[in-house]
Amino acid sequence: QVQLVESGGGLVEAGGSLRLSCAASGRTFSSYGMGWFRQAPGKEREFVAGIIWSGGNTISADSVKGRFTISRDNAKNTVYLQMNSLKPEDTAVYYCARSTSRGVLTDPNWYNYWGQGTQVTVSS
Numbered sequence: 001q002v003q004l005v006e007s008g009g010g011l012v013e014a015g016g017s018l019r020l021s022c023a024a025s026g027r028t029f030s031s032y033g034m035g036w037f038r039q040a041p042g043k044e045r046e047f048v049a050g051i052i053w054s055g056g057n058t059i060s061a062d063s064v065k066g067r068f069t070i071s072r073d074n075a076k077n078t079v080y081l082q083m084n085s086l087k088p089e090d091t092a093v094y095y096c097a098r099s100t101s102r103g104v105l106t107d108p109n110w111y112n113y114w115g116q117g118t119q120v121t122v123s124s
Helices: none
Strands: 004-007 010-013 019-023 034-039 047-050 058-060 069-075 079-085 091-100 111-114 119-124
Touching: 004 091, 019 034, 019 091, 019 119, 034 069, 034 079, 047 079, 058 069, 079 119, 111 119
Parallel strands: 010 119
Antiparallel strands: 004 019, 019 079, 034 047, 034 091, 047 058, 069 079, 091 111, 091 119
16 A cells, blocks of 8 residues: 655745655655656646656646745655745645556546645745
8 A cells, every 4th residue: 555645845936946855665666657646626636747757857837936946855755845935825725646657647636646635825
């Protein structure tokens, strides 16, 4: 069984930065793509960023391009989301998830393990 545990969320002023971490259990972490999603109150869960199994390729949603960076350390079984220039509209619960493949996918239906989420609140 794979467990994902997010950390690093919190309250930050607009323009500030946060770094989210997601620690994974198990020995198969490096075999799968990973993704970050977020869900704001009253809205559907949306893709934020994804990274392939090796870390050699990433994709990001247009809304966060140039501000958020996803990375991974396979030796530490951890994926990160560096969030800079935060805006109030970035406020949401952020989830990390493991893909069903080595690639990076934007559809949440292609992720089969999810963390419990970490709250990010950006004040104006």
